[in-house]
Amino acid sequence: MIELNGVNIIYILEQLYNGVFYGAMFSLCAVGFSFIWGTMGILNFAHGAFYMLGAYFTWWIFSLLGISPIVSLLFAIGIIFLIGVGLEKVLISPLIGKHEWEEKALVITLGLSVIFENSVLLIAGAEWRGIPYYIEGQINLFGINFNFQQMAILIASILIMITFWALLKFTMIGKALRATAQNKEAASLYGINVKKVYLLTYGLSCSLIAIAGGLLAPILYIYPTVGGHPFLMSFVIVIIGGLGSLKGSIFSGFLVGVLRSIGIALFSATWADMILFIIMIIILAVKPTGLFGVKR
Amino acid sequence: MKFSWKIITTAIVIIVVIVAVGYYYYTTTIPAPPKPPIKIGIHVPLTGAVAWTGDLQAKGAILAAEEINNAGGVLGRNITLVIEDDEYKPETGVSVVEKMITRDKVDIVCGGISSPVCLAVMDVCATYKIPYISVGPSSDAITDKYLSNPDKYKGYFRLTPLSTEAYGRSWVVWLKEIINEGLWVPHTKKYAILVENTDFGRTNGKAFDDYMKKEMEGWTQVSFEIVSSTESNFYEVLTKIKAADPSVLLTVQTSAASCAALTKQFLEKDIKALFLSVFVASQGVYKEITGATATGVIWNINDAFVPKLLVGQPAAVEFNEKFKKRWGVEAIPNAISQYQSIYLIKVAYEKAGSTDPEAFIKAMETIDYTYVDRYVFEPGHYPKWGIGYRESTIAQIWEGKDYPLWPAEYAAKLGYKFRLPPWLQK
Numbered sequence: 001m002i003e004l005n006g007v008n009i010i011y012i013l014e015q016l017y018n019g020v021f022y023g024a025m026f027s028l029c030a031v032g033f034s035f036i037w038g039t040m041g042i043l044n045f046a047h048g049a050f051y052m053l054g055a056y057f058t059w060w061i062f063s064l065l066g067i068s069p070i071v072s073l074l075f076a077i078g079i080i081f082l083i084g085v086g087l088e089k090v091l092i093s094p095l096i097g098k099h100e101w102e103e104k105a106l107v108i109t110l111g112l113s114v115i116f117e118n119s120v121l122l123i124a125g126a127e128w129r130g131i132p133y134y135i136e137g138q139i140n141l142f143g144i145n146f147n148f149q150q151m152a153i154l155i156a157s158i159l160i161m162i163t164f165w166a167l168l169k170f171t172m173i174g175k176a177l178r179a180t181a182q183n184k185e186a187a188s189l190y191g192i193n194v195k196k197v198y199l200l201t202y203g204l205s206c207s208l209i210a211i212a213g214g215l216l217a218p219i220l221y222i223y224p225t226v227g228g229h230p231f232l233m234s235f236v237i238v239i240i241g242g243l244g245s246l247k248g249s250i251f252s253g254f255l256v257g258v259l260r261s262i263g264i265a266l267f268s269a270t271w272a273d274m275i276l277f278i279i280m281i282i283i284l285a286v287k288p289t290g291l292f293g294v295k296r
Numbered sequence: 297m298k299f300s301w302k303i304i305t306t307a308i309v310i311i312v313v314i315v316a317v318g319y320y321y322y323t324t325t326i327p328a329p330p331k332p333p334i335k336i337g338i339h340v341p342l343t344g345a346v347a348w349t350g351d352l353q354a355k356g357a358i359l360a361a362e363e364i365n366n367a368g369g370v371l372g373r374n375i376t377l378v379i380e381d382d383e384y385k386p387e388t389g390v391s392v393v394e395k396m397i398t399r400d401k402v403d404i405v406c407g408g409i410s411s412p413v414c415l416a417v418m419d420v421c422a423t424y425k426i427p428y429i430s431v432g433p434s435s436d437a438i439t440d441k442y443l444s445n446p447d448k449y450k451g452y453f454r455l456t457p458l459s460t461e462a463y464g465r466s467w468v469v470w471l472k473e474i475i476n477e478g479l480w481v482p483h484t485k486k487y488a489i490l491v492e493n494t495d496f497g498r499t500n501g502k503a504f505d506d507y508m509k510k511e512m513e514g515w516t517q518v519s520f521e522i523v524s525s526t527e528s529n530f531y532e533v534l535t536k537i538k539a540a541d542p543s544v545l546l547t548v549q550t551s552a553a554s555c556a557a558l559t560k561q562f563l564e565k566d567i568k569a570l571f572l573s574v575f576v577a578s579q580g581v582y583k584e585i586t587g588a589t590a591t592g593v594i595w596n597i598n599d600a601f602v603p604k605l606l607v608g609q610p611a612a613v614e615f616n617e618k619f620k621k622r623w624g625v626e627a628i629p630n631a632i633s634q635y636q637s638i639y640l641i642k643v644a645y646e647k648a649g650s651t652d653p654e655a656f657i658k659a660m661e662t663i664d665y666t667y668v669d670r671y672v673f674e675p676g677h678y679p680k681w682g683i684g685y686r687e688s689t690i691a692q693i694w695e696g697k698d699y700p701l702w703p704a705e706y707a708a709k710l711g712y713k714f715r716l717p718p719w720l721q722k
Binding site for chain 2: 015022221269
């Protein structure tokens with residue numbers, strides 16, 4: 001044990017690591033949620049359901065084909081992307097531009113969430129499912145056990161967020177997405193196909209949270225309502241960070257994770273989620289647009 | 297013709313005899329309408345995290361009803377079960393029980409696994425004055441509620457013994473035994489508690505805490521964490537517990553997968569403590585999920601079906617065989633409890649001579665019924681706990697199998713002894 005002024009440093013570092021891991025997980029969940037709002041202006045209440053579907057498709061492919069869970073996850077992401085694109089084309093796209101279309105889209109996504117959960121319940125049953133760790137084993141450094149699965153998820157989450165940022169920043173597609181988010185009428189005048197941008201936005205957003213579902217499945221298990229908590233956390237994180245701000249989602253995701261761990265370390269697990277909502281309320285009271293949000 | 301009283305009298309007698317004989321034959325040749333069945337409402341969770349247990353519990357009831365009906369029923373009446381899914385939620389429990397009482401017209405309600413559901417259903421049954429026997433719920437808050445108004449809740453009986461004794465006290469008795477016998481030397485006199493945020497979790501965690509403080513001199517509680525019943529990320533909490541360095545970690549959960557996740561993460565964190573699990577680690581589904589990683593985990597359940605089966609108690613063996621034959625799976629403690637509840641209802645109704653609720657209650661209060669367990673009810677309408685009555689079991693999982701450690705008589709008959717878990721052997 002390494003102590004500094006009576007404080008166990010190793011314990012603090014381990015809790016910070018736990019917080020960063022938790023934060024990375026839910027930043028990945030929140031980024032997609034924020035992205036849809038920023039580009040399309042809708043709150044996707046089916047967001048948690050896609051987390052659940054990502055986990056289930058990973059499990060299904062792994063169980064049926066007996067292939068590596070990592071490869072199963074890649075296939076699952078592809079399937080979720082196609083489902084997302086298909087749903088946007090059939091259900092959301094026809095509403096765009098019509099009277100109160102954002103509210104109608106919200107209700108549709110809420111309905112989708114219920115349909116997905118109950119469909120999975122009927123098909124796969126209520127039992128919790130599990131898949132093996134993608135990478136087994138752990139390493140002990142300075143008295144802290146780091147398991148490779150957690151480290152892999154942390155690294156993968158950060159890499160995915162960096163890749164997504166780079167896509168938006170440096171590619172033509174990314175520029176089109178950003179232009180549409182800023183002003184869709186102007187983007188359209190510049191020749192950007194806004195409908196295709198929306199298709200891509202919805203598909204990408206669903207894929208991002210599906211990745212989180214698949215990555216976390218070995219640790220958090222899989223059951224029909226598993227998407228509820230990630231959706232709630234995505235919502236809180238996006239509100240704190242600012243609706244539509246990717247930078248805000250990533251920053252507040254890590255902030256939420258670390259504060260949660262500190263809350264558990266100093267108080268108890270009962271305080272964990274309470275602290276998040278207290279922070280959310282304070283931030284909304286002080287800066288209603290969130291830490292990095294701007295008025296639309 | 298002269299009026300003859302003799303002729304008239306004779307004619308009247310003949311007519312009366314003809315009518316009487318005709319009436320006799322008429323009423324005896326038409327079969328009496330069948331007696332209406334006795335309806336027993338059963339509420340169990342058939343969906344959700346505890347669905348596996350709920351399903352097998354319902355199957356225990358069905359088996360009992362089939363046997364009783366094949367043997368002629370109760371008071372000449374067949375039993376009909378009305379089985380509903382309470383979803384492990386109080387609001388759903390209330391809704392389905394109210395439906396069973398008002399629409400299905402059940403004579404009695406029985407079942408349950410969740411203590412909050414039981415607490416809610418108690419009020420529904422009390423309102424409609426329908427007797428209610430809870431089978432799985434074990435929180436002592438249930439008995440506290442009964443005792444707060446025994447007249448209102450007089451129709452309520454629980455089949456689980458008081459948690460404070462069955463869970464809290466039995467752990468402490470066993471820990472003292474293994475320390476005194478030199479089977480385990482704790483490296484610290486500290487214990488931690490991690491429970492789910494339900495009445496079951498909090499009550500049993502507190503019961504353990506109270507008995508440890510009362511009976512284990514020099515021991516200190518270093519952590520009492522409460523988490524969601526569906527929590528599966530325990531890294532922060534386990535890091536905190538590890539830093540406190542306890543020799544015992546008591547966990548109280550009802551979700552097998554949540555406990556499996558906790559077990560896995562507990563082992564990853566390399567915490568040098570005994571892992572004691574109330575209830576859920578005794579369930580087959582927990583062992584299916586964890587596989588060999590659960591080796592060394594010790595569980596406790598407020599039931600002794602498993603050791604009785606292992607030592608070959610005739611009733612336990614008989615029940616398990618017929619359950620397997622009927623359903624194709626091994627029986628679990630909840631199944632035998634629910635099975636026995638149907639037979640208790642039968643015996644009580646026969647003792648009362650009717651299905652009148654008041655007569656049923658009086659019969660239950662003085663009943664002495666034995667099959668796998670012996671049921672004698674205390675004044676608080678809970679069963680007497682102890683050796684020879686409703687017993688608890690403590691067992692250790694080793695490579696996928698359960699090894700009863702307590703009560704000591706079963707362990708001695710089977711030749712089992714506590715083994716140091718693999719993570720404490722390093």
